[in-house]
Amino acid sequence: MRGFGDLEAVIMHRVWDHDVPVTVRELFDELARERAIAYTTVMTTMDNLHRKGWLARVKEGKAYRYTATASRDEYSARLMREALDSGGDTQAVLSHFVAQMDGEESEMLRAVVRRLAERRPQ
């Protein structure tokens, strides 16, 4: 674990792994088994995640029960939509390893592959 941002990731993944709403205490007990961590750190991080819109919470007795506002898959899908929408609204600077291709481009690409195959007959 390196830094605060990564703890947010660790906690979100824990919350996603639970099917039911969890309390700070439950997550703290889980995490404390694997690493040295303070209860207040977990609480603050979950509070931040709630403030940023990642977690929803309902009060139950004295404690809050937290759930993720969207599933991991929903976030992944959203990111992929943004990442692949290079011609649309997205202006984020993402340097793709390969750009999206149209039909003509993939035809040219197949031609290159054919030339490569001819050069190395095996």
Next chain:
Amino acid sequence: MTTPALLFGYAVAVACWAPALLGRLTAGGISARLGLAAWLTAMASALAAAAVALQYLARAAVTGWSRLAEVVCRSVSGHACTATGYQGAAVEFALGAAAIVAGLAAAVLAWRYGRSVQRAQQQTRAHTDVARITGRRLPGNDDAVVLDAAQPVAYCLPSRPATIVVSSGALAVLDRGQLAAVLAHERAHLASRHHLLIAVTRGLTAAFPAVPLFARGAGQVARLAEMCADDAAARRSGRGTLVAALLTMATGAAVPAQALGASACAVTARLQRLVDDPGPARRVRYGLTLAIVTVLLALAPALVTGFAGR
């Protein structure tokens, strides 16, 4: 008045004709790094010349104004106009108006540029936050996360902390060596701060959508930055592995119907230059030509100013 006119003429000439020349010199991506330098220098050169011209114009207009005020004052008080260097009310008014219009235009362009760069930065920041929380750490790579998605996708996010995103679809099709080549390519982008070049040139495209140099420049800079990153990855992982990684990622990718037209970062051109080695003679020729063009572009605004000032 000849200095600003010549400088502005030079800026227009570079903005209109440099794209054709540089486009031809950098098309094959021979000496990608010098090609990148040449494009960036052309843009900086045109902007610098225009900025110096604007400054001359503003200074000429302001010195004229004080004389104009003097003249108006004297004519009101009934004395004759004796101010030296004064070119007549019409010329001074025209000069003043031109300076104001040019200044306003520069302000609008700067605002458009700033807005574009800021938006891009905000979106990248937001995307990075979500990616770092949603992604799983790629084992053995502190700077890379894996996102669950069927398409083979890999890209880098320059916001701090710099993060490379690899989709689970990409992990499924790449072997270990190819994955190393992909990561080396993305790390080269991050280490060379290509995102800054791309953000700046995209901002300039937003500011000057009708000027050929800036309209084409952003795409060309992005393309050559890809090729520079390819060179870094090829040095690390070998050309063969990089070519295999490119082919795997490109052909494994689902092609959406609304895909870009002639993609600026064409994969084919990148593959061709990795596969067809141009040989040392052509490489030296292109490198030398690009270096000379770059130096000329860098010196030209100062040369024009000095020439006109004589």
